[in-house]
Amino acid sequence: MQYVSTRGNMPAQNFSQILLGGLASDGGLIVPESYPKFSKEKLKELSKLNYCDLSFEIISPFADDLEPNDLRKIINDSYSPQIFCNSRTAERCGEITPVVKIDNTLYLQELSNGPTLAFKDLAMQFLGNAFEYVLQAKNEKINILGATSGDTGSAAEYAMKGKNSLNVFMLSPAGKMSPFQRAQMYSLQDKNIHNIAVRAMFDGCQDLVKAVNKDKDFKQKYKIGAVNSINWGRIVAQIVYYFKGYFAVAENIDEEVDFCVPSGNFGNICAGHIAKQMGLPINRLIVATNENDVLDEFFRTGKYAPRTDEDTIQTSSPSMDISKASNLERFVFDLLDRKSEKLKILWETVENGGDFSIDAKTLKIMQEKYGFISSKSTHPERITAIRDMYFRHGIFIDTHTADGFVVAQKLRNSATKTIVLETALAAKFEENVRDATGKKPPIPKHLQEIETLPAKVREIDANLQTLKNYIEKNAI
Numbered sequence: 001m002q003y004v005s006t007r008g009n010m011p012a013q014n015f016s017q018i019l020l021g022g023l024a025s026d027g028g029l030i031v032p033e034s035y036p037k038f039s040k041e042k043l044k045e046l047s048k049l050n051y052c053d054l055s056f057e058i059i060s061p062f063a064d065d066l067e068p069n070d071l072r073k074i075i076n077d078s079y080s081p082q083i084f085c086n087s088r089t090a091e092r093c094g095e096i097t098p099v100v101k102i103d104n105t106l107y108l109q110e111l112s113n114g115p116t117l118a119f120k121d122l123a124m125q126f127l128g129n130a131f132e133y134v135l136q137a138k139n140e141k142i143n144i145l146g147a148t149s150g151d152t153g154s155a156a157e158y159a160m161k162g163k164n165s166l167n168v169f170m171l172s173p174a175g176k177m178s179p180f181q182r183a184q185m186y187s188l189q190d191k192n193i194h195n196i197a198v199r200a201m202f203d204g205c206q207d208l209v210k211a212v213n214k215d216k217d218f219k220q221k222y223k224i225g226a227v228n229s230i231n232w233g234r235i236v237a238q239i240v241y242y243f244k245g246y247f248a249v250a251e252n253i254d255e256e257v258d259f260c261v262p263s264g265n266f267g268n269i270c271a272g273h274i275a276k277q278m279g280l281p282i283n284r285l286i287v288a289t290n291e292n293d294v295l296d297e298f299f300r301t302g303k304y305a306p307r308t309d310e311d312t313i314q315t316s317s318p319s320m321d322i323s324k325a326s327n328l329e330r331f332v333f334d335l336l337d338r339k340s341e342k343l344k345i346l347w348e349t350v351e352n353g354g355d356f357s358i359d360a361k362t363l364k365i366m367q368e369k370y371g372f373i374s375s376k377s378t379h380p381e382r383i384t385a386i387r388d389m390y391f392r393h394g395i396f397i398d399t400h401t402a403d404g405f406v407v408a409q410k411l412r413n414s415a416t417k418t419i420v421l422e423t424a425l426a427a428k429f430e431e432n433v434r435d436a437t438g439k440k441p442p443i444p445k446h447l448q449e450i451e452t453l454p455a456k457v458r459e460i461d462a463n464l465q466t467l468k469n470y471i472e473k474n475a476i
């Protein structure tokens with residue numbers, strides 16, 4: 001499989017060549033030249049496979065430059081019942097992403113049984129092992145530099161810890177994360193993991209990362225890399241659980257199923273779009289946003305108007321508090337029949353602080369052919385959903401997954417099965433869950449003592465030179 005840029009100006013490259021990169025060299029996003037398509041016969045075969053075998057079948061065509069046995073090992077190392085397990089689902093760990101029935105046509109797919117209790121682990125575990133493999137094959141090493149307000153940074157650290165070719169420098173705002181989030185990251189003692197608490201807000205951390213990346217000489221000398229949400233390796237790994245979820249609920253391969261996805265940067269549901277293009281019988285892809293509704297506006301009206309950071313509201317589902325959706329460009333590329341010239345004009349407008357609207361005909365294609373619909377939730381609606389799920393069904397959900405249920409209730413068609421994707425475990429957002437139910441959600445056993453473990457973290461001022469000095473001393 002060859003990969004190209006949505007903006008049309010990058011020489012085609014294979015999977016190993018694009019895996020470690022972020023943006024394409026022309027500023028676009030990296031996409032496969034085409035999507036493999038599975039026949040109904042093939043889908044029937046796939047429906048019988050376990051998570052690892054299914055991953056292999058789905059990822060292979062996208063990574064056909066890797067030795068099949070090596071890819072198999074990367075996958076088996078990533079998705080084991082030991083890694084994707086917690087006390088809630090002990091007896092179903094082998095399924096990796098078990099599906100729970102809520103009512104006749106409503107389902108919850110558990111994606112949060114990994115080490116950091118969020119769906120990001122599913123992509124990050126694969127990415128960690130794939131990075132290590134590609135780096136070893138090239139005999140290279142990299143230093144990953146990132147900023148986090150919680151979820152992404154910890155998922156990256158748990159996936160990269162102990163790897164020989166990788167060093168992680170993760171900036172976080174000092175004193176601004178929850179004690180649980182802090183403990184999750186800072187308790188890692190691995191020598192390739194460097195937690196750096198910056199005396200600043202999250203934006204200040206991100207500014208430092210940008211400033212380091214601007215210094216081209218420094219960046220090259222210390223081989224600075226990233227694991228951001230636009231990385232193709234993350235998207236490809238996420239396609240798998242749409243297949244797994246579909247097979248868990250569909251009676252036969254002719255049945256169509258809806259997915260409802262709590263969305264922020266559009267990474268998760270972008271994988272659903274690709275699964276549908278590969279032939280998986282998905283009817284509708286339901287985009288669920290919180291009060292930060294840039295995506296909801298786009299899928300309802302066709303207008304894409306990124307907000308400014310100041311306009312981004314802090315909500316009870318913080319991992320979805322985004323001002324623009326970085327992965328949307330991948331979908332709009334397909335929507336425009338892969339015409340780079342057209343796409344480039346739209347995104348140049350966006351990069352200059354503007355917005356764009358697609359025409360009525362394209363809007364119709366987006367909703368009918370591609371199956372996208374959307375809605376949003378408010379904080380009180382999410383709290384009600386958490387309460388309902390607990391008191392009616394005995395299931396704890398977190399505020400992000402609650403967003404999915406609120407939107408599913410608004411838009412579901414009761415003749416079609418709807419799978420809501422769980423994006424984090426309730427224990428991760430305990431305070432809101434306690435407000436809603438009056439009960440403390442269970443914390444997986446291996447994490448119960450985490451806040452008492454010794455912390456490995458360096459605290460620094462928001463100063464570029466201090467950060468650079470630290471990287472110089474600790475880089476591999």
Ligand SMILES: *Cc1c(COP(=O)(O)O)cnc(C)c1O
Nearest residue numbers: 263264265266267268319423424
């Ligand atoms: C990252 C995240 C999301 C948003 O996912 P996108 O891929 O950015 O759309 C939703 N919920 C949780 C808990 C997350 O960590």
